[in-house]
Each structure stands twice: as C-alpha cells, then as structure tokens.
Amino acid sequence: MSTITAKKVANIHYTLKNDAGEVLDSSEGQEPLAYLHGAMNLVPGLEKELEGKSAGDKISCVVEPEEGYGEKDPELIQELPRNMFGGVDTIEVGMAFHAETQNGMQVVEVIDVEEDAVTIDGNHVLAGERLHFDVEIIDIRDATEEELSHGHVHAPGGCGHDH
Ligand code: ZN
Numbered sequence: 367m368s369t370i371t372a373k374k375v376a377n378i379h380y381t382l383k384n385d386a387g388e389v390l391d392s393s394e395g396q397e398p399l400a401y402l403h404g405a406m407n408l409v410p411g412l413e414k415e416l417e418g419k420s421a422g423d424k425i426s427c428v429v430e431p432e433e434g435y436g437e438k439d440p441e442l443i444q445e446l447p448r449n450m451f452g453g454v455d456t457i458e459v460g461m462a463f464h465a466e467t468q469n470g471m472q473v474v475e476v477i478d479v480e481e482d483a484v485t486i487d488g489n490h491v492l493a494g495e496r497l498h499f500d501v502e503i504i505d506i507r508d509a510t511e512e513e514l515s516h517g518h519v520h521a522p523g524g525c526g527h528d529h
Pocket residue numbers: 516518520525526527
C-alpha cells in the first residue's frame with residue numbers, strides 16, 4: 367500500500383484553523399487539494415506530519431509559526447509616502463497591492479492610512495499564526511516526470527500554468 371513520500375502526489379481534504387478555532391481555509395465542499403509531496407507545496411510542518419501516511423488516514427496537528435508561514439518580520443512593515451500610490455484614488459485598510467521588494471514581487475497589505483502616509487505589511491497573512499490542521503488523505507499516486515520537473519501538480523490534460 368502506498369504511503370506519502372517525496373515524489374508522490376496526494377489528494378487531501380483539509381481544514382485550517384487558528385488558535386481561536388476560526389476556520390481560515392478549508393477544502394470542504396470542494397475537490398480535494400492535490401499536492402506534490404517534498405516540493406514545498408505545503409508548509410514544512412504539515413509536510414512532516416503527512417510523511418508516511420496512507421490513504422484513509424486522518425490526522426490533526428498543530429504547526430508552530432517557524433514550521434508554518436514564519437514569524438512576522440517587522441522589517442516588512444513600512445510607512446510609505448501617500449504620493450507613492452499616485453494612480454490609486456482610494457486607499458483603505460485591508461487593500462492588497464503587488465509591490466516590488468528586495469525579495470521580488472510580493473503582495474503587501476495596507477494596515478494603516480493617514481493623510482500623507484500609508485503603512486503596508488508585506489508579511490504573509492498567516493505569519494506568526496499557529497496553524498491547526500485537520501487532514502484526511504483521500505488518495506496517493508506517483509507524480510509524473512513533468513510534475514516533478516515543474517515542482518507542482520498538474521490537472522488531467524496538462525500543465526495549465528505559465529512557466
Ligand atoms: Zn506546471
């Protein structure tokens with residue numbers, strides 16, 4: 367019976383909650399999530415928990431931030447002059463922008479707006495969160511050569527991604 371190891375594709379149903387028990391993300395009501403094991407498709411702490419599991423297994427685990435989306439990095443929170451957002455008429459807390467940073471293109475979220483300054487946060491929205499996962503493994507198959515070379519799962523019929 368096959369188990370989850372590197373170069374396997376697993377289909378999983380999952381629910382992700384925070385410490386307060388709020389559901390942050392879930393595959394419930396949708397197709398299971400297909401992911402390529404060992405390719406950093408999932409956060410490291412969850413991959414570790416899934417290693418060696420079989421179809422039909424159900425696991426619950428808690429992933430600390432360092433094994434999840436990392437701790438919040440204060441250097442990714444920046445106050446910028448309002449005129450840097452020249453093309454945007456209305457800027458509100460919660461809006462997300464793509465911005466060029468030292469780490470390449472990243473999504474930054476507006477967390478504070480003043481008359482002449484805008485504070486943005488480039489941390490992942492789940493940075494600093496302890497992650498509570500409930501996962502059911504639906505099935506497991508070998509990855510194709512193409513999937514392995516791309517580092518992600520392909521839908522039936524081809525890649526469907528830009529490369
Ligand atoms: Zn691809």
